[in-house]
Amino acid sequence: MRFKGKTAVITGGSSGIGRASVELFLREGATVIMGDIDEAEGTAMMSSLGEGFFFKTCDVTREEEIRALMDYAAEETGGIDIVFNNAGAGGPRAPIDEISGDEWDFAMALLLKSVAMGIRHAAPHLKERGGGAIVNTASICSFQAGYGPIAYSTAKAGVLHLTKVAAAELAQYKIRVNAICPGFIQTNIFAATVGANKEETQAINTVLGQAAASAQPVARPGVPDDIAEAAAYLASDAAGFVTGTHILVDGGMLVGTEGSWNPEKPGMLDAILPEHLR
Template sequence: MRLQGKRAVVTGGASGIGRATALRLVEEGAEVWIGDIDSDAGEELAATSNGRIRFQHTDVTDDAAIAALMQAADLAGGLDIVFNNAGAGGARERIDEISAADWDRTQALLLRSVALGIRHAAPLMTARGGGAIVNTSSVSALGSGYAPLAYSTAKAGVLHLTKMAAAELSRHNIRVNAVVPGFITTNIFTRHLDVPEEKRQDANQAIAQAAAAAQPVKRAGRPEDIAAAVAYLASDDAAFVTGTHILVDGGLTIGTRASWDETQPSLFSALEAFQ
């Protein structure tokens, strides 16, 4: 019960990583306000939480909606934790094809929303004497080949924003960190690729199998894996941690495949043939 008596906001909390994190924070004692555009899923989750989760329809590309969500939690007794998590795949076009409108829409959803979440939470947390903010980035922030360019650029921005905000808000005793998921089995991939609803389960299973084969940890990531990292960063167990990120990717970014898969040729194995 590390979060007993705390009040938290989770954006994108109706499904996937957000939903798992909302449930984890409740399990650890917090009251949680979730914001999402999916009212049906959000209200259903709130209805099964024995009053521990409250839902508010929130479009995170709308500045006023973000402010209202933060204020709703604060009015209940003070805002202690914010998980800026809402997002989607965004524009898929390459840099020589993407339109200005698609670029702006992706950045607004994935980067601007995080900045505004911090902006509206910080004064409320300052009044409480401090707080903890966690932002969702991605392994795509660390290199190419994991996601489309616009998404990856936004997620890289989230990492730098996290550091800058941590520095600026330290005077208010507000910690700011990020979590960096690898391939996690949620519907973000199938929605991004416009997979029909009736085929999403099979598609998610295929993605999970591919992910398990692409990294040292031989299983796909689960939303609960990210929720555990967020709960740590939000708690006093991480009281000495700010301005950094936790990589939760099953070792996906640990190095080339040859570094962990003995069946793959490497530079060193090639040189050994000449010894």
């Protein structure tokens, strides 16, 4: 019961990583307030998850709705101790030579500004509690090309630096700020990015799961619970000496090229050397 007596606000909690986090934090004793645009699923979750769960419709691209979510959480429960800025989506897929200004602005609003405003409007409530923890969802896309669309990747890189600077500014109030960088996790985000229907989504998730299992040293696909557990650690007192940093939860995907961990694939040096010199 790591969070007994504490209030946690989680955005984007109706599915995937957010849903797993909502359920884990509830099991660990927290009162959870979820903000999400999916009103139907949020209402259904209120019936299924019990009295420790609250839902408020929230479009994180709108600052006034983020402010209202944080104020609602504090009013209903007496304060806020933990915030998990998790809401997001793949966003526009266009490359830099085709993306429009409006598409770029939408991606930044959804993936970066939403986190900044989540911190901004949670901080006064955390200060009133004498401190707390903020966790932000970034991505392996923050580090290098090839893992996501350019707007998404740029926004997630911004989340990492925002996390560091916010941690420095809020340390005086005993507020810790950290980020999680998921690798390929089996959620519907990839299918939603391309507008897949239900059957197509299932097929895409199956293929992604199979591909992810062979794309990193840990030979299985990531699942939402992997990220939820990382979020719970960073939000808990066990991480009381951790701030301004990030945790990679990617099955080792960024440790190096496939040849560095797969004995069946040649390493970079082996690939260029003549066979008798290997």
